[in-house]
Amino acid sequence: MHKYFSFNFVVYLILGFLTTDAVAQVQIMGTVVDAEGLPLPAVNVLILNETDSALVKGAVTDKLGIYRIDGIQPGSYILSVSMVGFQTYEESFSIRESEDKSLNIGPITLNESIEQLGEIVTTARRPLYEQEIDRLVVNVQRDITSGGSSALEVLQKSPGVQVNRQSNDIALNGKSGVVILINDKEVRLPLESVITMLNGMSAANIEQIELISTPPAKYDAEGNAGIINIKMKKYSDLGYTGSIGTNAGFNSSETVGGNVSFSRRKHKVAYFFNYSINYNDSKEVMFDERSLESAVFTEVIRSNNLRNPTLNVQNTTLGFEYSLSEKTDAEILVTGYRRRWLTSDLSENLTHSNPDSQVLIEQNINEENLWNNGIINFGVNHTFSNDQSLSFDFDYLYYKNINPSTYRNDLISGDESALAVDAIDVEKETPINIWVSKLDYQSKLSEILTLKAGFKGTRSDFLNDVRVRDTIDGNTVLNAAFTNKADLREFIGAGYFSADVTPSNNITLNAGLRYEFVDRELSSPQEGRLVDSEDGQFFPTLFVNKSFSNENSLNLSYSRRTTRPTFWDLAPFVFFINPRTVISGNSNLKAAISDAVSLAFNKKQFLVSLAYTHSQDAIARWQPSINTETNEQSYSTQNMDYLDTFALTVGLPINPFPWWNIQLNATGNYQAYRTAHLTDNISGGAAGFNAHVNNAFSLPRDYTLDISGFYQSETVWGVSKMKPMGALNMGIQKRLLKGQGTIRLSATDILDTNIWKGINDIESAKINSFFKYHFDARSVKLSLTWNFGSNEFEKIDVSSGSQEEQDRVGIN
Numbered sequence: 158m159h160k161y162f163s164f165n166f167v168v169y170l171i172l173g174f175l176t177t178d179a180v181a182q183v184q185i186m187g188t189v190v191d192a193e194g195l196p197l198p199a200v201n202v203l204i205l206n207e208t209d210s211a212l213v214k215g216a217v218t219d220k221l222g223i224y225r226i227d228g229i230q231p232g233s234y235i236l237s238v239s240m241v242g243f244q245t246y247e248e249s250f251s252i253r254e255s256e257d258k259s260l261n262i263g264p265i266t267l268n269e270s271i272e273q274l275g276e277i278v279t280t281a282r283r284p285l286y287e288q289e290i291d292r293l294v295v296n297v298q299r300d301i302t303s304g305g306s307s308a309l310e311v312l313q314k315s316p317g318v319q320v321n322r323q324s325n326d327i328a329l330n331g332k333s334g335v336v337i338l339i340n341d342k343e344v345r346l347p348l349e350s351v352i353t354m355l356n357g358m359s360a361a362n363i364e365q366i367e368l369i370s371t372p373p374a375k376y377d378a379e380g381n382a383g384i385i386n387i388k389m390k391k392y393s394d395l396g397y398t399g400s401i402g403t404n405a406g407f408n409s410s411e412t413v414g415g416n417v418s419f420s421r422r423k424h425k426v427a428y429f430f431n432y433s434i435n436y437n438d439s440k441e442v443m444f445d446e447r448s449l450e451s452a453v454f455t456e457v458i459r460s461n462n463l464r465n466p467t468l469n470v471q472n473t474t475l476g477f478e479y480s481l482s483e484k485t486d487a488e489i490l491v492t493g494y495r496r497r498w499l500t501s502d503l504s505e506n507l508t509h510s511n512p513d514s515q516v517l518i519e520q521n522i523n524e525e526n527l528w529n530n531g532i533i534n535f536g537v538n539h540t541f542s543n544d545q546s547l548s549f550d551f552d553y554l555y556y557k558n559i560n561p562s563t564y565r566n567d568l569i570s571g572d573e574s575a576l577a578v579d580a581i582d583v584e585k586e587t588p589i590n591i592w593v594s595k596l597d598y599q600s601k602l603s604e605i606l607t608l609k610a611g612f613k614g615t616r617s618d619f620l621n622d623v624r625v626r627d628t629i630d631g632n633t634v635l636n637a638a639f640t641n642k643a644d645l646r647e648f649i650g651a652g653y654f655s656a657d658v659t660p661s662n663n664i665t666l667n668a669g670l671r672y673e674f675v676d677r678e679l680s681s682p683q684e685g686r687l688v689d690s691e692d693g694q695f696f697p698t699l700f701v702n703k704s705f706s707n708e709n710s711l712n713l714s715y716s717r718r719t720t721r722p723t724f725w726d727l728a729p730f731v732f733f734i735n736p737r738t739v740i741s742g743n744s745n746l747k748a749a750i751s752d753a754v755s756l757a758f759n760k761k762q763f764l765v766s767l768a769y770t771h772s773q774d775a776i777a778r779w780q781p782s783i784n785t786e787t788n789e790q791s792y793s794t795q796n797m798d799y800l801d802t803f804a805l806t807v808g809l810p811i812n813p814f815p816w817w818n819i820q821l822n823a824t825g826n827y828q829a830y831r832t833a834h835l836t837d838n839i840s841g842g843a844a845g846f847n848a849h850v851n852n853a854f855s856l857p858r859d860y861t862l863d864i865s866g867f868y869q870s871e872t873v874w875g876v877s878k879m880k881p882m883g884a885l886n887m888g889i890q891k892r893l894l895k896g897q898g899t900i901r902l903s904a905t906d907i908l909d910t911n912i913w914k915g916i917n918d919i920e921s922a923k924i925n926s927f928f929k930y931h932f933d934a935r936s937v938k939l940s941l942t943w944n945f946g947s948n949e950f951e952k953i954d955v956s957s958g959s960q961e962e963q964d965r966v967g968i969n
Contacts, residue, residue: 183252185226187262189218189238196222197240197267205235231543236262243267292386293764293808295366308363308387309355315366315849318385328874329370329383336380339387342534342552343377355387364388370768371698371714371753374653374669375597375609378696378719389431389474397421399430399945406938410438425480430473437468439933445738447790447917447926449783458737458790459507462522466500484540494530508575508737516571524562531555544601549594556589580628581636585621592616607657609669612650619645619724643681643728645688650674655698667700673719679727679744687744688727694719694750712757712766720776722746726794740779743793749774764808775800777875780834781917781924790926797875798831798838816855823848828873837921845872859892876924880914884934899942906935 189200200218204226213234216224231252239245246265295315312318318329327335337344337355367386369376376384399419406412414435421428443462448455473493480486502522509515536550564581597611625639655669672695679688698716705711728742750773757766775797783790804826811819829842847869854862868883888903911934917926 183229183231184259185229185236185262186259187224188222188264189224189240190222190264190266191243192266192268194266196220197243198222200224200238200240200267202226203237203239204229205237206232238265238267240267243269292367292369295368297363297366311363312355312366312385312387315368318368327385329368329385336377336384337387338384340389341386342532343379371700371716371755372718373667373700373716374655374671374696374698375611377613377651378671378673378694378717379721380718383718400942401945402940402942404938404940406936408437408933408936409440412437412439412936412938427476427478429476432471432473434471435469438465439468440465441933442929442931444929445926446928447738447924449923450925454512456511457507457509460504460738462502462504464500464502466498468496468498470494470496486538488534488536488538490532490534490536492530492532494528496526496528498524498526500524506737508571514572516575517569518571518576519567519569521565521567522562525560527559529557546599548597551595552591552593554589554591554593556587556591558585558587558589560585560587578627578629579631582626582628582633584624587619587621589620590618605659609655609657610653612652614651615647615649617645617647617649619643619647621724621728641681641683643679643687645677645679645724645727647678648676663704665700665702665704667698669698671696671698675721675748679724684744692748710759712759713755714757715752715754718751718753720749720751720772722748722776722794726776726778738790739792741791741793743795746776746794747774747796749776749796751775763810764806766804766806768802768804768806770802770804772797772800772802774798774833775830779877780875781877781926782834783923790924795832795834795875798833801829803827818853820851820853821848822850826872830873830875832876835919835922839876839919839921841873841876843871843873843878846870847872861890861892863888863890874915876919877915877917880916882911882913884908884911897944899944901940901942902938903940904937909935911935 185204187202189197189202191197196218198218198220200222201215202218202224203215204213206213214226214228216226218224229252233249233251235247235249237245237247244267246267250260250262252260295311297311312327318327327337329335365388367384367388369384369386372380372384397420399417401415401417403415404413412435414433416431416433418431419429441464443464444460446457446459448457450456471494474490475492476488476490478486478488500522502520502524504520504522506518506520507515508518532552532554534550534552536548538546538548540546560583562583562585564583566576566579566581568576593613593615595611595613597609599607599609601607621641621643623639623641625636626633627636651671651673653669653671655667658666658668660666672693674691674693676691677688678686680686696717696719699714701713703711722743726742726746727744751770753768753770755766755768757764776794777797777800778794779792780795781790781792804824806824807822809821811821813819823846825844825846827842827844829840831840832838847867849865849867851863851865854864856862864885864887866883866885868881869879870881872879884906885908886903886905887907888901890899890901892899911932913928913930913932915928917924919925
């Protein structure tokens with residue numbers, strides 16, 4: 158892999174970074190005493206960022222137990238106070254821009270530790286799951302089993318998330334139509350391509366995953382199920398910090414990878430850099446069987462595809478931030494992505510079309526799927542005053558997909574006339590260009606009212622060029638039926654307005670209205686203009702939060718969302734799975750509109766919520782249909798008439814002992830639907846359930862053990878019924894040299910139960926089929942991470958009692 162990864166480049170990058178100083182804002186002060194009220198000297202006092210627990214600044218109390226921390230800017234933080242032999246104290250606090258230049262926290266009492274494990278001091282850690290007013294936050298680095306994993310594997314284990322690898326779809330709380338963001342920026346790719354990209358993205362550089370089921374008005378209205386925001390590591394401490402890591406493992410074959418991250422920040426300048434590379438050699442099995450019953454005979458078509466894919470993925474992010482003045486900051490962000498997927502498959506296809514005829518064809522498939530992507534973002538943030546700010550962003554995104562494939566057919570037994578084509582060669586290229594500009598304004602009119610407004614424009618240009626050639630008796634000819642070129646041009650203009658209202662200390666309201674206008678054209682040389690539409694919609698949102706003195710809170714939310722058909726859904730194409738089964742596009746698709754309301758109750762980390770969503774024209778992918786005359790089956794994306802989803806979610810933390818933490822998250826849902834694409838449409842309903850359990854054990858000698866698992870009951874995906882599935886995972890971690898390094902050993906899908914199985918049984922449409930996708934999820938991986946850095950806090954003489962908090966500066 159040395160040709161893909163150059164350590165010299167990283168070294169030169171690190172040596173080139175510059176430095177300056179930070180700007181002081183507010184001084185934090187207070188005292189620390191013991192249970193008897195006596196002052197405690199040499200106590201470690203840390204200010205942590207509330208979003209990601211990153212260290213902001215710290216201090217040590219003097220002989221009178223007094224501490225002072227200068228230079229803290231307005232924002233939300235966690236105050237962490239710790240000392241050897243005492244229980245760690247943590248509380249959240251906020252600094253408003255209108256407050257004085259100093260904030261006195263007041264006296265803090267530390268209680269002596271009741272139990273210690275060897276030399277370990279029990280200290281608070283950021284939990285694996287955190288519930289906020291409009292989202293559930295998964296702190297990825299707290300999950301040991303994520304070591305050496307991909308972003309898709311971590312996402313699949315997240316509460317309420319379902320990843321369907323058969324249809325390349327993602328659902329949240331039982332609803333399809335999820336939008337993926339990376340660092341608050343939408344990944345503007347078809348969901349199939351997003352899934353393959355996430356499957357190659359290393360989890361080592363991911364800090365958090367935010368599951369936003371009811372997004373506020375500032376976000377695009379796209380995505381019926383909501384938004385999944387993947388936040389990559391980005392350090393904010395003064396000085397420099399970073400990590401370098403590697404991983405190796407085995408599923409059915411080898412998997413190896415590496416990652417590096419670096420950040421440096423001073424007064425006016427900040428740089429950060431992330432890079433990861435992963436190689437995976439695996440084996441997969443795809444099985445499909447369907448039947449067509451008649452009065453005298455049941456016709457059967459069976460396909461068994463043995464796949465041996467190799468995957469090589471590289472991700473790079475390089476960011477630069479510069480303070481133009483005390484009120485204006487500018488940033489440039491460059492990201493790159495390269496994914497090369499190669500497979501050599503053997504597909505056995507059996508057709509039993511009448512009592513006296515049975516045909517067996519072997520198909521040798523060689524396919525390459527290469528994605529290249531580059532994104533450039535330029536942003537400027539300006540603060541007019543403490544109460545007014547304006548930000549501007551411009552993005553250019555370029556993608557190119559090259560997907561050549563060859564199919565060689567051999568007749569093993571049966572009638573020779575069944576083998577119409579000896580070979581099929583497919584060439585496909587898809588360049589994609591996207592331009593995005595956005596302007597956001599915020600004004601705090603008073604302590605009660607804050608207004609936000611913004612505009613956004615997106616221009617997209619997709620081109621799909623497919624050439625198919627058949628070889629018949631040694632002669633190669635162009636297949637005009639499947640050769641096609643499709644061009645999609647789309648413009649989306651949007652504007653929003655929202656208000657944050659705080660009428661009292663315990664009530665917060667957010668109301669917003671977003672308008673989006675879509676102009677879309679899809680055409681091809683063969684069919685001419687297939688789609689020519691203009692449409693405008695309003696999307697209101699409302700959030701109400703009521704907090705109580707005993708740390709309870711009640712949240713009520715409403716939002717309207719949309720899911721628009723993707724380019725791949727609309728484009729006129731046909732792709733063969735086997736000689737009698739194809740995937741095709743559907744240019745008649747309509748955008749889906751959903752209305753969702755939820756009610757949630759929180760007490761610290763305990764959560765219970767009830768949600769209802771009505772989706773009109775819901776989009777369902779991989780929906781089957783049968784040509785009863787030829788018994789040919791096709792899969793395509795279809796509109797449902799409607800889809801209603803009821804969901805009950807419970808999050809429950811359990812702490813049997815100080816060294817054992819359990820987090821249980823469970824979601825039960827019921828879906829009612831009616832189809833719109835069948836000759837005789839059907840109505841139906843089904844209940845589903847999924848649960849995630851994570852056990853974290855703090856062991857002596859800096860060891861940590863995680864045992865986690867998930868279970869997904871039978872559920873529906875359009876008209877398809879997915880069979881139950883689940884996985885058991887385990888990981889053990891050892892911190893090296895006082896937390897400077899970390900070594901992890903993890904095993905995923907230990908019982909080999911993470912297998913997609915589904916059935917389609919619609920008697921009126923003569924659809925009776927079964928499919929299975931075994932994607933080689935079981936693996937064992939060993940990963941090593943080494944943290945390095947030097948920041949302002951290191952100048953303070955602290956004892957080992959704060960070691961866990963110091964580790965938050967880097968990756969742990």
